[in-house]
Amino acid sequence: MLMKEYRICMPLTVDEYRIGQLYMISKHSCEQSGGGEGVEVVTNEPDTHPQHGPGQLTEKRIYLSSKLPSWAKAFVPRFFYVTEKAWNFYPYTITEYSVSFLPRFSIRIETRFENNNGNNDNVFGDTPTPAENVSFLDILSDPIPEKHYKETEDLSQWQSSKTCRGPLEEGWRDHHEPIMCSYKRVQCSFEVYGFQTKTEEFIHRNIKDILLVGHRQAVAWIDEWHGLSLEEVRQYEQTMQEKTNSKVKSSHNSTGPQVGARPAFSRSISVTDERSLRKMGVTTAAMPDTSDSSVPHGPLRLNSTPE
Numbered sequence: 441m442l443m444k445e446y447r448i449c450m451p452l453t454v455d456e457y458r459i460g461q462l463y464m465i466s467k468h469s470c471e472q473s474g475g476g477e478g479v480e481v482v483t484n485e486p487d488t489h490p491q492h493g494p495g496q497l498t499e500k501r502i503y504l505s506s507k508l509p510s511w512a513k514a515f516v517p518r519f520f521y522v523t524e525k526a527w528n529f530y531p532y533t534i535t536e537y538s539v540s541f542l543p544r545f546s547i548r549i550e551t552r553f554e555n556n557n558g559n560n561d562n563v564f565g566d567t568p569t570p571a572e573n574v575s576f577l578d579i580l581s582d583p584i585p586e587k588h589y590k591e592t593e594d595l596s597q598w599q600s601s602k603t604c605r606g607p608l609e610e611g612w613r614d615h616h617e618p619i620m621c622s623y624k625r626v627q628c629s630f631e632v633y634g635f636q637t638k639t640e641e642f643i644h645r646n647i648k649d650i651l652l653v654g655h656r657q658a659v660a661w662i663d664e665w666h667g668l669s670l671e672e673v674r675q676y677e678q679t680m681q682e683k684t685n686s687k688v689k690s691s692h693n694s695t696g697p698q699v700g701a702r703p704a705f706s707r708s709i710s711v712t713d714e715r716s717l718r719k720m721g722v723t724t725a726a727m728p729d730t731s732d733s734s735v736p737h738g739p740l741r742l743n744s745t746p747e
Contacts, residue, residue, distance in 0.1 A: 441629040442640040445569040446648070447558035448577045448622045448655045449613045451605050454553045456666065457620060457658065458530050462673045463665035464658040466680035469500075473687045477503045480521075480688045481681040492529030500524040502537075503688065544631040547643065551624045557613050558621040569625065577648060579656045580608045588653045593660040602663045622655065 452460060469479040483499035501521040526535040531553035539545060552563050558576060562568040580595050591597065599606040613619065626647055630639035665673065 441627060442644065443569075443573060443625070443627045444644060445574045446577055446622075446624045446626065446651055447574065448579060448624070448651055449558055450579065450620055450622070450655055450659050451608065451612070451616050451618065452620050452659065452662075453618045454531050454555050454620050456618075457553060457622075459668050459670065459673050460658040460662065460665050462677055463668070464654060464661060466677045466684075467661070467664075468654065468657060470680045470684045470687070473684045478684060478688045479503075480685050484677075484681065487527060487529075489527070489529045492532050495527060495529035498524075498526045498528065500526075542630075545629070545639070547626070547628045549624055549626045551622060553620060553622055555618070555620050557619050558623070560621075560623070563623045564625060575648070577652055577655075578613070579652060579659065580612060581610065582652055584652050584656070585649055588649070593656050595656060595659060598660050600662050600666070602666045605662070622651075624651065 450457065469481075472478055480501045480503070481498065482501060483497065485497055486494065487497040488494050500523070502524055503521045520539070520541070523538045524535065525538075526533060533551045535549045535551070537547050550564060554560060554563060561574075595606065595608045597607055608616070626644070628640050628643045630636050630643075668676070
């Protein structure tokens, strides 16, 4: 198992980012959907945690066959989806992912947001992450894949008309006000002989790219979401979910059953992880009895957010 902690600072407050995160995830998901791939929202409903209070449970299907490296395509079905389940008890979140046909593959991401520049070495309050496993990601200077670069999202050129923030300059994390940090503890495991190291490293490389792009966008799009209420951004989220689902489903219908047909299973569930979540106090949705269903037994859980 390969575990790392990523720390990503932004020129925002934790309260501001609650709105910005929801807006960014919804808009980005819609932009990335189409051609049979993208994000389909299955569930988005209120939930309550006994320690962290009220929050939101979201389940999504992420279709991404073409995003796989060539070595992975050799043993992955041509068309498949990853199931994402996220418990958002802001400023603390748990996100999990699962793939039914890879029972030894797991990812878990815990996230906590704080108003500081990433200087809390035990933000999760248990065992501090070893320093060699901590990576600071800089949304200003760290490189992102060329295909994701947009001049309008380049924070060295960005300036917000609503907040008068920006552009960011070298060393901004040491003096900028406001500033917050997104702490993400990521654990991934792929216990398959011959593929473990390569797969785990591939996952972390992609996670870094996703985190950098997503957090850059949340900042660059600030004039689009700043000032929205939680109710307003939830309405925007609902509108974008409907648009995104429509794009994904219409693509599936047009590709024909041999390519676009959905797998027979509806979701993959790990009993062990469900029990673990309950011990943490997370109330999970009731799962169907799989004894007489097409849901495979002993599927794989990818534990992870957005978000």
